[in-house]
Amino acid sequence: MSERILRVDVTPVIKSGMIDTRARSVAKIIPVRIRKKISNLRTSLGYTIKGDFSEEQAEHAAKVLFSDPITEQSSTNGSIGSGLLPGVEESDITIQVGYKAGVTDNKAMAAEDGLKTVFPDKHLKVASTVSYHLWLMEEDVDLSSLTEVLHNPMLEQVSIISGKNRAAQLLQFPSLDEQRYIPPNTVNLDVDDSTLMDISENGLLALNLEEMKAIQSYYRNKSTQTSRETLNLPPHSPTDVELECLAQTWSEHCSHKIFSAKIEHIDTETGEKSTIDSLFKTHIVSPTSDISNDVDWLLSVFHDNSGVIAWTDDWSLCMKAETHNSPSALDPYGGAMTGIVGVNRDIMGTGLGARPIANTDVFCFGPPGYSGPLPKGLFHPSRIFTGVHAGVRSGGNESGIPTVNGAIVFDERYIGKPLVYCGTVGIMPRYLPDGRESHVKTPSPGDLIYMVGGRVGSDGIHGATFSSLELTEQSPSSAVQIGDPITQKKMMDMILEARDQGLIQVITDNGAGGLSSSVGEMAELTGGATIELGRVPLKQQGLSSWEILVSESQERMTVGIRKEDARDFEKLADLHEVDATPIGKFTKNGHFQINHNGECVGSLPIDFLHEGCPQLELHSEWVPPVQSEVALPRPSKDILSETLVEILSRPNVASKEWWVRSYDHEVIGQTVVKPFVGENHDAPGDAAVIAPIPGSTIGAVISNGIVPRYSDIDAYSMTAAAIDEAVRNAVCVGVDLEMIAGLDNFCWPDPIQSEKTPDGKQKLAQLVRSNRALEDVCRAYRLPCISGKDSMKNDAVIDGRKISVPPTLLFSLIGRHRDITKSVTSDFKSDGDIIYLLGLTEQEIDATELAYMLMERGEGGIGNSAPKLDPVRNMEMYRALTKAMERKLVRSAHDCSDGGLSVCLAESCFGHDGGAHVDVSQVLSENDNLNEWGILFGESLGRIVVSVSPQNSPEFEKMVEGHAWYKIGTVTHEKKLVIVDEKRTLLESDIESLKIAWKGTLDGGH
Amino acid sequence: MSAPSVAVLSGFGINCEYETMAAFEFAGAETFKIHVNSIVRGHEKLLDYDILAIPGGFSFGDHLGSGRLLGNRLRFSLGDQVKSFVNSGRPVIGICNGFQVLVKMGLLPGDSGLTMTQTASLTTNDSGKYEDRWVTIELDANSPCIWTRGIQRLRVPVRHGEGKFVTNDVNLMDKWEGRGQLVARYVDPESQYPASSSDVLPYPTSPNQSWRNIAGVCDPTGLIFGIMPHPEAFHSTWLSPDWTRKPPKKHGISPAIAIFRNAVEYSLEKETE
Known part of the structure; x- marks a missing residue:
């Protein structure tokens, strides 16, 4: 036939x-x-x-x-x-x-x-x-x-x-035009500066002039030339394979050049002039390394694919959060799906291989109801929302990893580039059956390099360099891929069995930069590697050498196996129907050597590859922005009550249930505090609590904090607030504050001053301030960062119009829970329980959800003074509250965040199917600056609303004595939220109508 | 008497094997994670185990219809082994995707001749989407199902997009109902026991608008049981969605483990016979 x-x-x-x-x-x-x-x-x-x-x-x-x-x-x-x-x-x-x-x-x-x-x-x-x-x-x-x-x-x-x-x-069967193999090219770099830049730009290399010149000078070096002759490589010039390999490794995406840069910082407010030698080392590594002197549970920080903590004597946990912004803008479904399955691979590639057990998803989109003009080439925010949601749903659900926590934030400036943060928590036995510690990679020269999982195709070429550039109409479709969760699931099952059989010496994922990054990075551990591109399984023939090397085709891991274990490893792969192909071996000759069909097509010294990229020198200058002041209407019971309805229905605050319910949040059978809590399982949980070992009551807490609004005033405040939100959420469920670790995930607009970015100095100053807040707050909370990520080019230029995201930090937290049967949830529990407000309330209205609501109506601006954080004071209160929870004195705890106290109270009522009667007179009387708007809708940080049964309240009050605490009311049977100032009613609302407003905005079109 | 052994299938996108194993262990069984290919290729024999479990997940991504591809693999490669397993009187459970697999293999609701002819299906929820939510199911006290003996109601999570039980022959429905094969039905948790009925309950009490509120069925012998909700996901008391509101007297193994304990006890009884 x-x-x-x-x-x-x-x-x-x-x-x-x-x-x-x-x-x-x-x-x-x-x-x-x-x-x-x-x-x-x-x-x-x-x-x-x-x-x-x-x-x-x-x-x-x-x-x-x-x-x-x-x-x-x-x-x-x-x-x-x-x-x-x-x-x-x-x-x-x-x-x-x-x-x-x-x-x-x-x-x-x-x-x-x-x-x-x-x-x-x-x-x-x-x-x-x-x-x-x-x-x-x-x-x-x-x-x-x-x-x-x-x-x-x-x-x-x-x-x-x-x-x-x-x-x-009918559509024809899609078939690729036969791709003609193009043999490696030599790229002449002995040219003038402007030609160097042409080479970088035309080749989508995303390298700047200094970097191109560093490469040029490497090839002008006599000893370079001599050693290249022996390999039969062009002595004076790089091959395209080498140039691509360098561009990937040195890309902003892979090497975080802005965070490593030398920055001359000027603060026009204080007159400060200073030099910062690497934000990363100064503000992120240094606090973690100081904290590591006090704690014994930091096993592996910053250098591996995720950070690892010693959760129990037998098990460690690891966590990583990534962004997948550019691909999600171009294909929301595929981009988000590869985002989630990609970060799962970071967990699989941690130590000798960890098992992903929980996902978190935080998205920033344009408003779903946006009706303004949309630049050509961009999807409407609601389409991005739907597509990203579907991608994460497929990616997470099909992989069998529960999505336990997340957030969705809306702002018009995310129309240009949505932010898609995907995080994953993993678990590993501390020790493998063969006695090795699971978080330490153990490769030796001579070990075989296997590529495992998917095949290599022309999809995903230049993802790393592409994400280091702004988005334009010409952005290449090859940078977009659709994930294949089942191929990855099969690979994951197989990798974990291989780990437990002691077969894995080293493992990492193939993400940005493909094999050039995965092998290039692991080669550092032994001092060299040689691979043969002709052995790499391909999706289609005809790929040229550099394409095979840098393609980011998904679902692949690179694994180092001892020669004597190769047979067992391949047998296991065959059982699981997973491709596993030896493509080279580790060496100690100091070089990453790339052969293709027996011929050497590239060779780069490991130290030049990883240390040769010149440090960027940047300038930042902080000029505090001047915003119009907030114009508060005259408060009346009607206006305040209506405002609560309106804020509850704003997309940032509104219930995300319709969307979140289609994520599997309880596969693996470990989710103790789910995204939804309360009588009808529809009130918001503050943080996730999981108990990953069946039958054991020791748990882990996962939370997130993100408040980009405050960046419009000061990225310092934004950062401090994000960290406090993550900590506060974790405190609300009863986290053990002796073991909390953080992940910083920066998404910034391009902060490098240039013709295209005339406000680069200000954006870099915002980054400096953000990093300073990160250091200050993490030290005060004794909260070491164990891993992080930055995405620094979140701008889109479409139709000549530039849209930049607001500086956005996602702070994710993972902590221990000593006894998950003492977890606390946000819903009020019983009529008659006493409601307390913990923490100080200031008149902090600026940059709040209320301020934006008023501004969008055309009334005033967002103000100039974002909520301030006092981490030392907060931490003392958090510790006292945690102790009270350990003694089972606290029946509910919910954090005050977007929309302030009134939103917080309403949400706790939603979970109880009851109401609350609250008197804020004591809070108001203690602070002359505080008015009705401030107490009801202000967003002072460090505040938690708790409820306590009447019989436990004396003991509870003793335990929080010395901290800011206010007895503000009682939980009622009547489904009403009533807030009074002694005899004067400030706000009165029927809970059912509040709930309808809260649930109606993002109901998926029903 | 030794603990019955359970073969818990894994691989190809099955993803609930860990909690399924935990649930059986809490019920007193010894569990073994067995890759489908280990049996297909003859490294393992089904008949070496007392109980077979096909856990939930997304086998082959559920492309071409949930459970179809894994169902085919089992039917074409292991049909005879599965038949002898059932004919030797050993219990089989399929949960969620595993239920879909058993239905598409024709083992559920099945027939006494084990002809493996598909007579029903599990199709897309009327909501058109995948959902994770908790439901209450009621178990038919007159069913021959060995898995549900003595259990009146259970709260369990559903986590599926294709869980609507349908058939193309209404007479078959009546026959299955008469034999007690329509063993698990969604019910309103506020109602008095017994309340299961054939009038389709409103969403989300019935999360998928399954015909006659069917959440799970058994074969004529009562040995093979398939269920869309996940009893194994509620192996411990702290996994219920509102335990912080209604804390159990004592934390530990949850009521949903009764399902797995029934099979363990059945296997033990059989051994002593």
């Missing part, structure tokens, strides 16, 4: 009790003006099969593989896919969408696998499609807007099918 194309299409049976749910979901994303013209919408899935395959075989496959005999109907001649559905008239229009060639098609890969089960001897290729069949009431439907919402042209192709001869209109 010869090769042919067969099309199997499958559509849901429609009858009583059976519906086409996919069609319903799709209808929701179609703009209303178009939806009104559609009388019926149906969908079908298509599988185009290529190979020697008969129609009978296709029919058999359609029955046993592609369609469900109970719920679906199928055709094997393309008829359903083109709009000829059984039992109905042919569609007016059918829109068929399929992937472009070279894009990961998970459904098709699953189908190929399934066909192998049914027809073991056949080699069949499959491409998947989806068809949307429409019956129209009116003919003049805006098809281009319709196809726009149904596909992403960067990754997908589309065909609009109608009329007669429909088969001919």
Whole structure:
């Protein structure tokens, strides 16, 4: 039989009790003006099969593989896919969408696998499609807007099918043009400066002139030239392989040049002029290393793929948070999915391999209801939101890792680049069966280098350098990928078994920079490595040497294995149906050598690769911004009560339940405090508590803090507030403050002064101030940072307009919980319980959710004085509260954050199905500056609302004596929130209507 | 008498094997994580174990329909082994994705001849989306199911996008109902026991709008049991969604373990017979 194309299409049976749910979901994303013209919408899935395959075989496959005999109907001649559905008239229009060639098609890969089960001897290729069949009431439907919402042209192709001869209109099987192998090129760097910069820019190398000159001078060196001659490499010039390898390793993404830079800092407010030699060393490493003198649980910080802490005598935990911003802007689904499965690999690549056990997701998007102009080439924020959410859902759920905590923040400046922070917690036995400590990598020269998991393709080329550049209309689609969680899950299962069998000597993931980074980094441990690119399994032939080296194709780990273990390792890979290929070995000759088909195509000294990048020299200058003052309306009961409703319905504060519920948050059976708490499981949890060892009550706490609004006044305040929020959230569930560790994750607009960035000095000054806050607060909280990440080019230039994100720090926290059966949740528990406010309240309205709400209405500005943090005072109170929790005196605890005390109280009521009567007169009387707005909506930091049973309240009060505490009210049966100042009612609201406002904004279009 | 041994399948995207093993261990069994391929390739024999568990997860990403690809692998490669396992009177449980696998293999609701003919399906929730939420299920006291003996109700989480139980033959539904095969149904937690009914309850009491509120079914012998919610995810008292509101008298093993204990006890009884 010869090769042919067969099309199997499958559509849901429609009858009583059976519906086409996919069609319903799709209808929701179609703009209303178009939806009104559609009388019926149906969908079908298509599988185009290529190979020697008969129609009978296709029919058999359609029955046993592609369609469900109970719920679906199928055709094997393309008829359903083109709009000829059984039992109905042919569609007016059918829109068929399929992937472009070279894009990961998970459904098709699953189908190929399934066909192998049914027809073991056949080699069949499959491409998947989806068809949307429409019956129209009116003919003049805006098809281009319709196809726009149904596909992403960067990754997908589309065909609009109608009329007669429909088969001919179906999408062709996507096949890549044969790629011609281009042998390695020599790049002449013996040129003038402007040509050097042309080479960098045209090659998407993202290297600056000093860096290009450092490379130039390396190749002008006599001893370089001599050693290159012996390898048969061009003596005076780099090969393209070498230049690409250097560009990846030296990219902002991989080497954090801005955080390592020498900065001349000027503060125009104080007159300070100082030099900072590396923000990273000065403000992040130094506090952690000082704290490490006091604690014995910091096992591995900063240098590995994630930070590791000694959680118990037997187990360690590790955590890492990453961003995947640029890819998520271009393809929200694929970008976010590769973000989450990518950070999972950081955990797998920690020490000798850790098991991911919890994910966190924090997103920053443009407002979902944004109706302003949208620059060409950008998706609407609601589409980004939906796509990112779907990507993280697939990535997390399909990998079997629970998403336990997160946040979503909205601001118009995230329209240019959304921020997609993905974090993962992992667990490892402290010691492997062979006695080795799991957090220490143990490679030796001679060990074999294996590439494990996926294959290498032309997808994902230049991701690292691309993310080190701003986003433009020309951003390459090759930088976008779709993840394959199942290939990765198989690999993860296999890697963890290999670890426990003692087979792994060293492991790291292939992320940014691909093999050039993973092998290049590990080569530092032994002092060299040699790889043979000809052995690397490819998705398509014809890739040139440099492409194989730097491709960021997903789902791959690089693992070092002793020669004597190779057989066992390969056997294990075979059992799990995972590709594992030896591609080279570790050496100690000081060089990272790259061969291709036996010929040396590149060789770089390890020390030049990792230490040769010249330090950036930058300038920062702090000029405090001047904002208009907040214009507070005259307070009245009505205005204050209405304000609470309005704030609860603002996207930043509103319930995210509709979205978060579609993340699996309890796979693995360990989630003790879930994202939702309370009587109806719909009130917000403050932090996640997990108990990863079945049957054991020792736990871990995971929380996050993020407050980008405050950057509009001062990034110092923003940073301090983010850290306090993470700590406060963790305190609310009862974290053990003796073991808390942090992760700093900076997303900044480009802070380098240039023609394109005339305010670079200010943005860098914001970064300096942020780092200083990080150091001050982490020292005061004795909270060492164990890992971090920075993404420094979060700008988009579209239509000549630059949109920069506000300086944003996500602070993630992981801590120990001594006894998870003493965890506390945010919901009030019983009528009659006494409500306390802990912490001091100042008149702090500036940059709050309230201030932004008023400003957006056109009333005043956001003010000039962001909430201030007193970490020493807070920590003392947090410790006292924690002690009271250990004695089981506290029935609920909820942190005061966005929207202040009134929002906090409302949320605690939501979880109880009751209300609260609160008198704030004592708080008001102690502070002359404080008014109704300040007490109800101000965002003073370090405050927690707790409830205590009446019989425990005397003991509780004794335990918090000496700290700021106020007995402010009682939990009531009546579903009302009433806040008074003695006899005067400040605010009165019915809990049900507050809850409707809070739940209604982000309800997913229902 | 030794503890019954449980083969807990793993690999290809199954992802609830850890908590499934924990649940069986708490119930007194000895558990073994077995990669599907270990059996397919003959390194392991199903008949060396007393109980078979197919845990939840996303086998093969649930592409081409949940459970279909793993179901095919088991049906084509292990059909005979599975048949002899069941014919020798040993219990089988499929949870969530494992239930989907058993339905698509034709083992559930199944027939007395073990013909492995698919007669029902688990299809997309009417909400159109995957959801993680807690539900209450009621177990049929008159069912032959050995897994649910003596249990009236359980609170358990559902975590699926395709859990709506349907068939194309309503007469079959009546037959299964008559035989007590429709063993687990979603019920309103506020209602008085017994309350299970065939009128579809409103969302989210019924999270997926399953026909007759079906959450789980067994085969005619009662040995094979499939359930969409995850009893294994509630192996300990602190995993309930609101235990901080209603703390248990004593923390530890949760009521959901009764399901697994039933199978362990059944295996022990069988051994002594």
